[in-house]
Amino acid sequence: MKHTLAVLVENKPGVLARVSGLFSRRGFNIESLAVGTTEDPDTSRMTIVVRGDDRVLAQVTSQLGKLIDVISVSDLPASESVDRGLALIKVSADSRTRSEIMQIADIFRAKIIDVGSETLIIEVTGDKSKIEAITNMLGRFGIRELVRTGRIAMSRGEKTVNGY
């Protein structure tokens, strides 16, 4: 079972190492981790997708809570939150296949952000299944390179993790 955690941390050097080190030494499996600044320049936010049962989730949450630089840990249940990731896909494209690839990109509301004589770079944003779906669709053209961000997530509605 997967859990998505929103972790607010002090925006200080070494915090990522504290968090990732905790996961590895306690044997927790991170499926995805994304980190960036927030509306408050002193605070960073990590979105961590972790695999495990409820006991693992409780351990992860309380162990994270023990880190001095961790300000808060919130569980974001899938039904009450939205999540997005971004992928850049460099796909082989010649004059014969280019228009078909562009149509696929269109269907997925993806963007072409680079056009070369032999390749296209496609930027796609979405949840995990959408990114996997377009990746599968583009597979037969030949994916030369693929890079993905970790997932970021947010509660639906008025609820926030910082309490404002």
Add this chain to the structure above:
Amino acid sequence: MTEATISGAKALIECLGREGVDAIFGYPGGALLPLYDELYDSDIRHILVRHEQCAAHAADGYARATGRVGVCLATSGPGATNLVTGIANAYMDSVPVVAVTGQVPTPMIGNDAFQEADITGITLPITKHNYLLRDVNDLPRVVKEAFFIASTGRPGPVLIDLPKDISTDEIKFKYPDTVNLRGYHPDTVVDTDAVKLAAAAIIASERPIIYAGGGVIIADAAQELLKLAETVMAPVTTTLLGIGAFPESHPLSLGMLGMHGTKYANYAVQESDLLIAIGARFDDRVTGKVDSFAPHAKVIHIDIDPAEIRKNVRVNIPIIGDSRAVLRSLTSYLREMRKKSQAWLAKIARWKQEYPLSYRESDEVIKPQQVVKAIRSVSPDAIIVTEVGQNQMWAAQYFQFENPRTFITSGGLGTMGYGFPAAMGAKVGCPDRTVIDIAGDGSFQMTSQELATVVMNDIAVVVAILNNGNLGMVRQWQELFFDERYSHTNIAGSVDFVKLAEAYGAIGLREESPSGVVSTMSEALTADRAVIIDFVVDPMENVFPMVPAGAAINEILDPGASS
């Protein structure tokens, strides 16, 4: 007019003074030259150790004996890495220690400079928190936070890495009055709903047992524990680190549980219908096979660290909070309790009678257990520190401790060589107390160079070596589980401990006769100097009872038991 400034080094000393630090255990080096230059004029007592590991252990022993934060100091690179074992030891046993390390100047950090080590990186998993100072203006705040973090909540070691240039940079000194940490709020409020549930479970129980750990001692909750036990009339067993939390002469005391615990403690846990765990973490040396631990019991778990709840075992009623506050609250709901555990207490009394701790006495050879009992008889109020292994278990089993902070031992990490430097630290913190390290000949040789430190600083500790010429606990496992194949555990004849003591200017005594144990021990205590006693003991004596690793705690080996 500009305000007067002081160096970072001077500011650090100033901060330590504000925190009430009266002793530091340390070792100088290049990166610490500015700091040691300031220490030269300071009133703070500095104990120069002979190896940095012992500075950390001494700070740890000081902290456990006094309840105050222990402080150690080491230079960059190897000085800092030598602290690592001591820091890990303090971390595992939740001991408040502040470690200050020198670091190469900030412009050189990351360049593999001479005596550079990434000590904040290295100690990430073994500190409660750590800091690399990059701006001298942060120094007072960081020191204030370090002491606060180390000593509050679940205590632990905090490391401050001090680059050389930061210690010479100038600062307008002002020590903060408060700390402001967004991610750290150690004050807990007792959850009275959970406490009421626990009280109801206690009232409903027929066979309750209290399982008390080191958290009771840290929280200064021994009185509250006694009150709870007597209110409920529940027997009390302690972990190794919980020894001293409950008087072992009390009729409700079951002594220690677990791998080398008393049979009656383990039997009582296994038959209990309610286990009240207080400041204990269900370590594998306590639970044995986890699935078979306390199989009939509901579990109440009181701990200040939420991460301990359900880490190892199922828990029915968790209560997060300081043991003292929780116990006070809990007992207040039990005042009217009808004591009904008479049948249970009678059963336990029978177990105690049937299965006492026992060993075969001898007229020819000293038994190590006999030495522990002799120490108790001549110095019942001593602070006992131990090394790790058989010596530690015999001390835990046979001394009969009555008071908190009188038994100091490396529990979680199991660090051989801990006892002697920790005893040194305990004696510095409690100069009016008798401090005795119950040692093994293997462990003592790991840190025996501190004989120089205790002699030169007039630290009158007594080291009672239970010398069996073996790495005894490993030898015992080889005997029991590895077909008596004694691979590299015989160390007989390593050194003449009497001459070793004398070489450093300490007193060395040797005793080989069972009839001389008490008088030799008494002689050592009159010396008021550092004394090493070489008790030549039975080399084949084993620690029993014993629960083999991975077995349920009522599957107990005790071949010599007299019944």
